[in-house]
Amino acid sequence: MGGAFVVETFLTFVFVLVILGVTASEKISALAGLVIGATLTMVHLIGIPLTGTSVNPARALAPAVFTGGEALA
Numbered sequence: 001m002g003g004a005f006v007v008e009t010f011l012t013f014v015f016v017l018v019i020l021g022v023t024a025s026e027k028i029s030a031l032a033g034l035v036i037g038a039t040l041t042m043v044h045l046i047g048i049p050l051t052g053t054s055v056n057p058a059r060a061l062a063p064a065v066f067t068g069g070e071a072l073a
Contacts, residue, residue: 004051005061011043012055 018039022032029035040055047053 005057007047007051008054008057011047011053012057015039015043015055
């Protein structure tokens with residue numbers, strides 16, 4: 001139990017890390033939107049076959065708890 005939660009958490013971490021990395025400097029790159037969009041696409045391509053990906057562990061956890069936790073496996 002918890003494998004899907006770990007996958008969701010890791011993919012969200014990667015996505016947020018990219019967002020923070022791209023937007024951290026005062027001079028935001030013109031490619032920031034493209035990089036963020038490409039990262040979100042890759043996160044979904046990796047995660048959808050595994051968990052159905054929502055890239056939000058809280059959003060994935062709440063329905064799983066109410067349905068008995070089987071979605072977390």
